[in-house]
Amino acid sequence: DGGITQSPKYLFRKEGQNVTLSCEQNLNHDAMYWYRQDPGQGLRLIYYSQIVNDFQKGDIAEGYSVSREKKESFPLTVTSAQKNPTAFYLCASSVRGPYEQYFGPGTRLTVT
Amino acid sequence: GESVGLHLPTLSVQEGDNSIINCAYSNSASDYFIWYKQESGKGPQFIIDIRSNMDKRQGQRVTVLLNKTVKHLSLQIAATQPGDSAVYFCAAPGGSQGNLIFGKGTKLSVKP
Numbered sequence: 300d301g302g303i304t305q306s307p308k309y310l311f312r313k314e315g316q317n318v319t320l321s322c323e324q325n326l327n328h329d330a331m332y333w334y335r336q337d338p339g340q341g342l343r344l345i346y347y348s349q350i351v352n353d354f355q356k357g358d359i360a361e362g363y364s365v366s367r368e369k370k371e372s373f374p375l376t377v378t379s380a381q382k383n384p385t386a387f388y389l390c391a392s393s394v395r396g397p398y399e400q401y402f403g404p405g406t407r408l409t410v411t
Numbered sequence: 412g413e414s415v416g417l418h419l420p421t422l423s424v425q426e427g428d429n430s431i432i433n434c435a436y437s438n439s440a441s442d443y444f445i446w447y448k449q450e451s452g453k454g455p456q457f458i459i460d461i462r463s464n465m466d467k468r469q470g471q472r473v474t475v476l477l478n479k480t481v482k483h484l485s486l487q488i489a490a491t492q493p494g495d496s497a498v499y500f501c502a503a504p505g506g507s508q509g510n511l512i513f514g515k516g517t518k519l520s521v522k523p
Contacts, residue, residue, distance in 0.1 A: 389454050400457075402447075
């Protein structure tokens, strides 16, 4: 089956630790995205990548980092510099351009 | 850049009634719009999209209407069912590379 997978579904970390969220897609999409969602809010773009080995900051990139070494994978690291990291994180992919984005199931990160 | 907003954060309807969820956008040059459905704890799912050269597009039990004059689009769900209970987002291209901009969402509750 084609799709996007995110792991783990739930993640708990202590404050001050970096944590990496996984995102993999087998849709052969060029573009991949990371969003953050807070309760009752819409999706805010953290980082996006239109092609392998290239990525751009979104609206709220501070405290986050990404890599895009393979077309299928776009991991997100939440660093200790992120002041309020507890949130629901969504990964998406699309053919290049502002077309329909396919979303993964999300990772709920809780930092205490 | 583009901004999109939904008119009502919540909507409650009786099972079997029709639902109408509204969305406004700011950029008159926007040429593509998407509606997503997000169930609790899951990633958003594509419902339907529409290009600006169309006024109306129909899917299974859903219709999207686009009024470019007033920069407004709506999602109509016919014969609303309990399984339609979710948060609905509209999205449109925005940003430097035309990434999708999401509204905050309308939470639809269906009363049995």
